[in-house]
Amino acid sequence: MSKSNFHDWPQMAKDLNPAIGELKKSSPGPMQAFSEMGKAALAPGALDTKTKELIALAIGVAVRCGPCITYHSSGAQRAGATREEIAEAMGLAVYMGAGPSAMYAAQALEAFDQWDEKASG
Secondary structure: OOOOOOOOHHHHHHHHHHHHHHHHHHOHHHHHHHHHHHHHHHOOOOOOHHHHHHHHHHHHHHOOOHHHHHHHHHHHHHOOOOHHHHHHHHHHHHHHHHHHHHHHHHHHHHHHHHHHHHHHO
């Protein structure tokens, strides 16, 4: 359950989607290629999709990308990640990204909680 409301992460995704749609219309070739690359990267292989979403979320934290946090928190939640798995992945993100990543890791945990609450009803 979300203990804070630094951002409304589901609303962030909703607010970004029209801008992303406009980018797709304005630059269809590269954006289609990016979309296909994402599908291929997240497809199950030696690593399952949940593990890949956890990695993507940790990278989003380490590179300090708020939109990455919301989209990959949602993806991790849909792939069956638990709050404990998110928290453990955030520990690795903090280790790799130092202090600033700790601030984004807190946001990622909050984002996951909000997406999980939204999915629960």
